[in-house]
Amino acid sequence: MGNKNISMAVIRRLPKYYRYLADLLAKDIQRISSKELSEIIGFTASQIRQDLNNFGGFGQQGYGYNVEALHKEIGKILGLDRNYNAILVGAGNLGQALTNYTGFKNAGFDIKAVFDANPKMIGLKLRDYEIMDSDEMEKYIVDNAVDIAILCIPKNGAQEVADKLVKLGIKGIWNFAPIDLEVPNDVIVESVNLTESLFTLSYLMKEGTEI
Known part of the structure; x- marks a missing residue:
């Protein structure tokens, strides 16, 4: 996946998504909508969807995001799947x-x-x-x-x-x-x-x- 054209502003928001999703997993929350995530993280739902769409389609309309899967994928994007x-x-x-x-x-x-x-x-x-x-x-x-x-x-x-x-x-x-x-x-x-x-x-x- 070529991500050379993604802005640093988006990249610097990814760790925050990763951290909040980890908090949700710790609370055993399995699914969340962009609207619900926006209320927790402070970004607009539109901004969240735009940010994540830079890396592929992670959400499903009417379902939202699978918290565990999204956390794992953002970890991969950040290079956290290695030591x-x-x-x-x-x-x-x-x-x-x-x-x-x-x-x-x-x-x-x-x-x-x-x-x-x-x-x-x-x-x-x-x-x-x-x-x-x-x-x-x-x-x-x-x-x-x-x-x-x-x-x-x-x-x-x-x-x-x-x-x-x-x-x-x-x-x-x-x-x-x-x-x-x-x-x-x-x-x-x-x-x-x-x-x-x-x-x-x-x-x-x-x-x-x-x-």
Whole structure:
């Protein structure tokens, strides 16, 4: 299925569908209409139908959607029907928080190793991991199957680390460094800028008080 022309706005809504459908399954709800789903998720019924129609016909008129089947299909679309091996670079406060979150592994994203450049951190235990020297990262990637690198390092040096990861064949980078990384077209970067998100919250709060 070629989905190259589907907008990022649609793609970024898919995880929300997936999450809400999981909640419905947990409540043993087997069938739902686009109208009922819209009341739960906050999108219009028309928007939901348009989004899902980008990937094929999942619903039946007069029946709605089979919750379990739709959840499974969206999982496939998101690539969640496989497992991903990840490494984490930067064992500071944010890196430690991400490593301690068990939800990633439950979703198929397994952090296999943690690296840091700070000599004081190397050798320390972080949950089930012994923090490794960043100098060992290249050998680790060469010797092990790694799909994703999670960057939790300062802005300075982030591009250099990303360049090294690209040369080692890493095709997915989850970037928490406050910098827009430059990578080849065949490498996917998903950046999470916590400050920008907070600024967005500030703007929306300001707008809300000025209405």
